Amino acid sequence: GASGGFTSARREVVELLRQRSRPYLFSNTVAPSIVGASIAVLDLLEGSTALRDKxxxxTAWFRGAIR
Structure with missing residues (x-):
């Protein structure tokens, strides 16, 4: 997804949060700013492949450089 979170805690705390927050996991809407940014990215990609090519x-250069 385009947004999310991460919980770092003792195993017991993480399990408690998972159990108590289960009804909310898939009920949240996507923030309007994320929708707008996603649409803008798709418009950029449809208009030109220059960014994708770059x-x-x-990526190819970096993979070669770390070997």
Whole structure:
């Protein structure tokens, strides 16, 4: 997903939070700012592949550099 959270605590605390928050896990709506950003990204990708191509080039370079 585009948004989320992370809980770091003792196992007992994490289990308690999981059990008590279960009704809320899938009932939240997506924030309007995330919807807007997602639409903007899709518009960018539809308009040009330049950013995607640059990402592929950077990824290939980085993978080669760390070997």
């Amino acid at each position: 990402l592929a080039d950077n």
